[in-house]
Amino acid sequence: MDTTFKQGTLSVWYDEQGDGFIVDPNGERTFVHVTTFGRIPRRPVVGDTIFYTTAIDRDGKIYADYAWIEGLPAPRRRSHFRQHRKKSRPWGLTDVVLLLTVILLFLVAGWLLTATFAGDTITTTVTQTSAKRPGPPECVIKGNISIDTGEKIYHLPGMKDYEITRISEEHGERWFCTEQEAIQAGWRRAGR
Template sequence: MKPGFQKGQLTTWKDDRSFGFIKPTHGSKEIFIHISALKGASRRPKMGDTIVYQVITQADGKVSASNASIEGVLPQSWQKKQNVNKRRLLPKIIGIGVMFMIAILSQEFNRSRSPSLIKLVTKPGCQIKGNISIDRGAKVYHIPGTEDYESTVIDPARGERWFCTESEAITNGWRKTPK
C-alpha cells in the first residue's frame, strides 16, 4: 500500500445516492466516501469491498475518503488497455496465419515448378511441350530430344500446354524452338 493510504471495509453503500461509509482497518471512526473519490473504478462499489483511500478533512471539519480504489478491482483505464491489447492480438494472429498459409502454398508452388511424372503424363501420348518464354513472352514448342526439352516445365496457369503433334502446335500459334 502506498504511503499515506489507509485501508478499510465498506460497511454502508447507498448506490442510489452514490455514497457510503468505510470502517477503517485500524478501528477508528467510520469515514464518508463519495463515488467521485473512486475515479476510474471499473465497477461501482458494494458493501464488503475493501477500499484503499487517503483521508482528507473538509473545510467544515468533516473527514472523508479521497483518491480511493477498490482492492482487487483493476482501474477502468487498465481494463480498457487490456481490451485494446486483445483487439490488437486478433489481427496479429490472423496475419501469422496468413503468412503461414502463404509459406505452405509457396512450397507447393515451388514443388509444382519442378519436373514430375504427373507433369509428364498430363496429356497421355502427347510429348510436345508448349512453353512461353519468361523474358520475351514468345510461344515456343519443344520436341523430345531438343536441348531444353528435359528442363522445360509446363505451367498451365501461365497458358503453357502439351501438344500431340507439331502441326497442332503450329496451328495454335506456337513456333518451334531454334535449338
C-alpha cells in the first residue's frame, strides 16, 4: 500500500456499478470503487478532483484504497483497521506442548473414569453373583457343560453369556475360583 497522497481527476464513472477511474497528471489510470470514499453526501461525478492512496490487489493491479472528493470532508481511513489488526502468529513449541498436555489430561481423565465405572460394574456383578450361589464369594467363574455336545466351557464375569448361564451342580457343572483351576479340571474358556 502506498500511503503517499496522489491527486487526480475522475475521468470515468459508472454510477450504476459504483466504480470508475481516476487519471493522474501523468495520464495513469487508477481504479476506484464507491466504498473507497466512505460516507459522502453525494456520489462522485466525472470531473471531480480526487485525492487518494493506492494499493495492489491479488492480481497485481493498482487500485485506490482511500479517496475523497475535493471540497467534501475526508472519510475515516478504512485501511487503518487492516494495518493495525493483530496478525496471527505461527504455533510455537510452547503452544504445541500445551495442546498435547491438555489432550493427554483429557485422555487420562477419560481412562480413569472408565476404569472406575468398569471396576464398579465388575464389583457389583461379583457381589450379585456371590449372593445368588453357595460357596466362597471369590469363586465367580461358571463351569458349564453344553447340553448338545457335552463340552465343558467356563464363563467369566462380564462375558456375553455370563448372566444367562445357570450352573446345575447336580449335572456336573460347577463354580471355579480361578481360570487355572477351571483349565486343570478340563474346562475351556467360552468364546464370548
